[in-house]
Amino acid sequence: MSAGRAGWNVVTTASPAVGANFGITDDLDRDSRYRRAHEVVATVERLWTEAGTSPQGRPAIVQAGGSAEGRRLAGERADAVFTAEMTLDAALEHYRVVKEHAVRAGRRPSDVSILPGFALVIAATEREAIDAFDAWEARGPVGYTQDRLSGILGVDVGTLDLDAPLPAEIGEVPADPVNFPASLSFRATTVRFARERGLTVRELLRAYGGYGHPIIVGTPERVADTLSEWFLAGAADGFNLMPDVLPDGLTTLVDEVLPLLRARGLFRHEYEAPTLRGRLRG
Numbered sequence: 450m451s452a453g454r455a456g457w458n459v460v461t462t463a464s465p466a467v468g469a470n471f472g473i474t475d476d477l478d479r480d481s482r483y484r485r486a487h488e489v490v491a492t493v494e495r496l497w498t499e500a501g502t503s504p505q506g507r508p509a510i511v512q513a514g515g516s517a518e519g520r521r522l523a524g525e526r527a528d529a530v531f532t533a534e535m536t537l538d539a540a541l542e543h544y545r546v547v548k549e550h551a552v553r554a555g556r557r558p559s560d561v562s563i564l565p566g567f568a569l570v571i572a573a574t575e576r577e578a579i580d581a582f583d584a585w586e587a588r589g590p591v592g593y594t595q596d597r598l599s600g601i602l603g604v605d606v607g608t609l610d611l612d613a614p615l616p617a618e619i620g621e622v623p624a625d626p627v628n629f630p631a632s633l634s635f636r637a638t639t640v641r642f643a644r645e646r647g648l649t650v651r652e653l654l655r656a657y658g659g660y661g662h663p664i665i666v667g668t669p670e671r672v673a674d675t676l677s678e679w680f681l682a683g684a685a686d687g688f689n690l691m692p693d694v695l696p697d698g699l700t701t702l703v704d705e706v707l708p709l710l711r712a713r714g715l716f717r718h719e720y721e722a723p724t725l726r727g728r729l730r731g
């Protein structure tokens with residue numbers, strides 16, 4: 450039906466409420482969820498093979514979730530990985546580990562494409578971009594960013610001193626890998642980002658903007674520079690980009706950022722493959 454453009458985003462979910470939506474009421478720990486994920490993906494892949502071919506062989510498999518088990522699932526099974534690493538160093542480490550898992554599973558490193566997420570606020574000048582970012586922040590629901598950060602850290606951010614760094618019991622102690630319900634990787638990378646930059650909780654809330662991904666606020670050149678830096682450093686095969694507003698933000702990206710990347714020889718001029726899986730590899 451899709452002519453080879455369908456994909457499956459395999460996530461084990463960070464929220465018990467999502468499981469309940471599908472009738473799963475057991476409180477499954479992370480390892481049990483990932484064990485199920487391996488089994489379900491293997492079974493579905495087998496069914497796809499038995500059910501005949503599609504133009505792309507089988508639908509593309511995407512994975513998101515960067516704990517140790519999440520990275521293994523990605524390396525062994527995924528065609529593409531959506532990551533949420535807040536710093537280049539963390540993204541480099543994630544990239545290396547997932548590719549190692551792929552090789553250990555008998556795949557080529559290029560069989561799995563790593564696509565870090567970035568939120569974008571693009572404008573003609575840095576000043577205009579910062580003003581646009583501030584305007585979006587002011588329009589958001591009160592407490593949204595704080596609630597998102599609370600969920601990611603597993604603590605009520607409202608109880609913290611906003612003008613101090615994250616307290617040591619959050620900043621220095623990793624979450625319990627078995628029982629921490631939310632994403633371990635979102636938490637780890639956010640804590641690392643705050644510590645490396647020496648941010649107070651208030652500064653972290655602003656830098657973080659409710660996304661859980663790094664935010665590029667600036668001109669098309671700044672966006673192209675950051676994407677080029679991550680790509681050339683070996684932290685990304687591509688990106689999952691989230692413009693501030695659709696469709697205008699996407700139009701700006703295509704019209705103003707992609708030409709800069711093409712001029713640097715970093716972005717395709719034409720699609721080489723007709724299918725989603727083929728393009729994820731391209």
Ligand SMILES: Cc1cc2nc3c(=O)[nH]c(=O)nc-3n(C[C@H](O)[C@H](O)[C@H](O)COP(=O)(O)O)c2cc1C
Nearest residue numbers: 460461462463513514515516519532533632633634
């Ligand atoms: C970039 C990213 C995007 C995610 N998107 C979703 C999503 O759309 N729906 C969902 O249920 N879980 C999503 N998750 C969470 C996954 O369900 C993840 O498997 C689970 O929280 C375990 O994460 P961990 O391996 O990082 O601990 C996402 C995780 C990441 C890192």
